[in-house]
Amino acid sequence: MTNRLQGTKKKTEGVHQDFEEEIRSKERRKLRALRQGDRSVFFGLGMFGLVGWSVAIPALLFTALGVWLDSKFNRPYSWTLTLLFAGIILGCLNAWFWVSKERKEIERQRKEDTNEL
DSSP states (O other), X not given: OHHHHHHHXXXXXXXXXXXXXXXXXXXXXXHHHHHHOOOOHHHHHHHHHHHHHHHHHHHHHHHHHHHHHHXXXXXXXXXXXXXXXXXXXXXXXXXXHHHHHHHHHHHHXXXXXXXXX
């Protein structure tokens, strides 16, 4: 009989520990949400826009420069295509920079949240 009670007591302690961890997790999320302010769906769409424009603008500017160079200098190769690819590469590096910066910020906040509790 005492073995059954001990087994039941261990199961109950495990359930309590799981419950406490769930409460801690929810508290961390709520504290993070309070610190971040009102980050809604529009914040995520804004990040998509930032990534898109950071690729599109250099590609368009470099393409326009390539069209101008093609009209001024007659060469056997196309400045437009060359600079289009250069603009896309530069834009992708720019987008990678912004996304990695945001990812590092998220990781830093998670570490702070874990250290607080």
